[in-house]
Amino acid sequence: MLLITCPWCGPRDEAEYHYGGQAHVPYPERPADLDDEQWAAYVFYRDNPKGPFAERWTHSTGCRRWFNVLRDTVSYEVLASYRLDAPRPELPQAGGNR
Amino acid sequence: MTAQPLPEHPDFLWRNPEPRSSYDVVIVGAGGHGLATAYYLARNHGITNIAVLEKGWLAGGNMARNTTIIRSNYLWDESAAIYEHALKLWEGLPAELDYDFLFSQRGVLNLAHTLQDVREGVRRVGANRLNGVDAQWLAPDEVAEVCPILNVSPRTRYPVLGATFQPRAGIAKHDHVAWALARRADAMGVDLIQGCEVTGFLKDGDRVVGVETSRGRIRAGRVGLAAAGHSSVLAELAGFRLPVQSHPLQALVSELHEPVHPTVVMSNHVHVYVSQAHKGELVLGAGVDSYNGYGQRGSFHVIEQQMAAAVELFPVFARAHVLRTWGGIVDVTPDASPIVGTSPVENLYVNCGWGTGGFKATPAAGWTFAHTIATGEPHPLNAPFALERFATGALIDEHGAAAVAH
Numbered sequence: 001m002l003l004i005t006c007p008w009c010g011p012r013d014e015a016e017y018h019y020g021g022q023a024h025v026p027y028p029e030r031p032a033d034l035d036d037e038q039w040a041a042y043v044f045y046r047d048n049p050k051g052p053f054a055e056r057w058t059h060s061t062g063c064r065r066w067f068n069v070l071r072d073t074v075s076y077e078v079l080a081s082y083r084l085d086a087p088r089p090e091l092p093q094a095g096g097n098r
Numbered sequence: 099m100t101a102q103p104l105p106e107h108p109d110f111l112w113r114n115p116e117p118r119s120s121y122d123v124v125i126v127g128a129g130g131h132g133l134a135t136a137y138y139l140a141r142n143h144g145i146t147n148i149a150v151l152e153k154g155w156l157a158g159g160n161m162a163r164n165t166t167i168i169r170s171n172y173l174w175d176e177s178a179a180i181y182e183h184a185l186k187l188w189e190g191l192p193a194e195l196d197y198d199f200l201f202s203q204r205g206v207l208n209l210a211h212t213l214q215d216v217r218e219g220v221r222r223v224g225a226n227r228l229n230g231v232d233a234q235w236l237a238p239d240e241v242a243e244v245c246p247i248l249n250v251s252p253r254t255r256y257p258v259l260g261a262t263f264q265p266r267a268g269i270a271k272h273d274h275v276a277w278a279l280a281r282r283a284d285a286m287g288v289d290l291i292q293g294c295e296v297t298g299f300l301k302d303g304d305r306v307v308g309v310e311t312s313r314g315r316i317r318a319g320r321v322g323l324a325a326a327g328h329s330s331v332l333a334e335l336a337g338f339r340l341p342v343q344s345h346p347l348q349a350l351v352s353e354l355h356e357p358v359h360p361t362v363v364m365s366n367h368v369h370v371y372v373s374q375a376h377k378g379e380l381v382l383g384a385g386v387d388s389y390n391g392y393g394q395r396g397s398f399h400v401i402e403q404q405m406a407a408a409v410e411l412f413p414v415f416a417r418a419h420v421l422r423t424w425g426g427i428v429d430v431t432p433d434a435s436p437i438v439g440t441s442p443v444e445n446l447y448v449n450c451g452w453g454t455g456g457f458k459a460t461p462a463a464g465w466t467f468a469h470t471i472a473t474g475e476p477h478p479l480n481a482p483f484a485l486e487r488f489a490t491g492a493l494i495d496e497h498g499a500a501a502v503a504h
Contacts, residue, residue: 001397002389015399019388021343040489044341044432048330050392073344074392 005081006059007067020056022046023068024088050074054088057081102376104271105198111277112156112284117291120317121149123471124309125324126296126332128152129161130272130457131449132324133279134464135471136288142465143472146287149318151311153295157276160326160456163394163426165349165371165383167362168458169206169267171226171233173499176482177435178229181455183479184462185266191461197278199271200376204361206267207236207244209411211256211367218498219262226264234263245361247414254410256368267362269373272457279464299336305444306336322447322471324463327392327427329450338442341488342429342451345386347502348396350404350423354378358414366498368407380418382408385502386428386454395425428453433493438467438480447471448485454502 002014028034028042047053053073058066070080070089080089123139125132128150139145152158168188170181192198210216219235226233238250241261250258280290291313298310300317308317323332327344359374371383384404387396401423409416431437431451436459441448449467452459466480476484487493 001399013399014397021390036489036491040341041339044488045339046341046343048340048343048390050331053390055390071389073390076389076391076393076395 002071002076002078004057004069004078006062006065007081007083008065009059009062012059012062016059016061017057018060020058020066023054023056052079052091102200104377105200105274111281112290115289115291117149117151117289117294117311117313117316119315120308121289122147122319123322124148124316124318124320125150125322126309127159127324127326128156128280128290128292129159129324129326130157130276130279130460131326131452131463131467133157133276133283134460135322135324135449135467136283137279138464138468139472140283140286140288142468145472149289149291149316150283151294151296151309151316152290152292153312155292156280156290157273160426160428161272161276163349163424164272164457165373165381166269166272166375166457167206167267167364167371167373168201168270169264169362170231170458171206171208171222171262171264171267171499172496173222173225174494174496175229176494177496177499178226178231180462180466180479180483181459182229182231183465184459187461187465188270189266191278195278195282197274197281199274199278201268201270202376203266203268204373205244205263205265206362206364207241207261207263209241209261209363209365209367210259211365212259215367216259219260222499223262232264232266234265236261236263245359245363247358247412248363249411249413256410258411269362269375271376275460296332297335299443299446301337301443306446320445320447320471322449322467324449324467326450326452326456327429329429329448333441333448336441336443336446340437340448340450340485342431342437343390344392344427345389345430346391346393346396346425347383347386347428347454348400348423348425349381349383350401351375351379351381351421352415352418353421355380355418359412363411365407365411368411370404370407370411371502372408372412379421380415383502386430392427393425394427428456432488433495434497435494436463436483437485438463439470439476439484440474441485
């Protein structure tokens with residue numbers, strides 16, 4: 001089970017959260033200009049990396065707020081968690097549940 | 099019902115050749131789908147100058163990590179057609195491959211625990227029958243006749259209100275399926291190459307002309323990807339994206355028991371599925387872990403929930419011990435249906451996105467993918483499963499009938 005740090009509530013078991021997929025996927029700036037291929041890319045295509053991945057989680061049985069997590073998809077190590085208005089953190093060193 | 103002896107452990111079933119410098123077709127992934135594709139390329143299309151490349155060992159990925167359930171009771175016409183084609187092939191494969199891999203048509207029950215489950219189940223039985231798939235709706239007392247150890251008391255937290263039943267569904271001995279296909283493909287001249295990881299693609303403009311591997315460069319007329327959880331990693335190397343997300347999917351087995359469980363039981367609502375392997379283990383599965391992952395293990399709370407559900411449905415399991423748990427990596431698409439067909443790269447073909455349904459589809463995936471690779475065009479059965487559907491909107495939304503939470 002993952003130990004995930006909610007930016008507001010602190011570290012909690014994975015079971016308190018729900019997963020929201022890839023983070024930092026902006027809504028199209030000019031949606032009316034998109035063709036079908038571009039809409040498909042926005043709606044259905046997400047990154048699926050082996051290694052660090054920025055993803056969204058919601059603390060559904062706690063404060064119910066959304067936030068972002070950097071997590072390694074191979075080791076499942078939670079590398080960082082941060083608020084939605086914060087940029088994706090650089091990772092000067094791997095490890096730690098910060 | 100009596101325990102069946104296992105087939106004799108095979109001696110050497112295939113050669114271990116050095117990779118040659120070029121092939122007509124290179125298949126990436128020597129799991130069930132890659133092996134079946136090579137087999138049907140040889141059998142149906144006469145193409146035998148084939149290499150199947152495997153980064154690990156043959157059938158050591160999801161083929162070794164699934165719950166071996168075979169059924170075709172899917173809702174939509176496109177899914178029923180391809181999974182029923184698979185089931186019909188399964189019914190002939192042991193004789194065709196001359197290998198008893200213990201395909202056992204013991205039936206599958208998909209339980210209903212809510213009024214909405216009942217309505218969905220009755221609807222699916224109707225849809226299945228219209229598609230020539232054997233299906234029945236059973237009331238709780240009839241469910242208990244099929245599976246006497248199942249608790250159909252109305253006093254459980256989520257009572258069994260009925261079930262769909264597909265009598266022709268069943269299980270097979272997964273490792274032996276792979277070995278049976280590998281032996282026949284090898285005998286027809288296919289090179290099965292283990293310990294050979296694809297690290298890049300050779301391209302001439304928009305056309306693939308070979309692969310870079312951990313064992314050198316291999317040129318290929320055509321390349322087929324059958325790499326399940328790693329399909330998007332390979333696609334990225336080849337220069338295009340796939341709408342798949344890789345998730346851990348766990349399963350577990352108990353210690354060995356006398357034969358007590360005569361069929362396969364699945365429940366979407368309380369989320370567990372159980373059968374009993376020929377040797378005697380209870381084989382239990384659950385849904386995927388919600389997060390993306392490649393680690394071939396999942397979260398403990400998923401196991402906890404599936405076992406709680408299993409013990410409520412099967413009180414007789416309460417004192418069974420877990421022997422081992424494991425995880426596979428499934429490639430999940432937005433509509434829970436596979437992608438089988440052409441790719442944006444010429445002569446490069448994809449078979450992926452089977453999510454939790456790959457094992458049961460093995461022969462049909464191989465049959466249709468072989469057709470697509472041999473002719474450059476989709477087979478009528480896999481044409482609806484093209485990558486283009488995510489742009490056209492012609493999705494085949496099987497989240498319900500997949501019977502595993504995605």
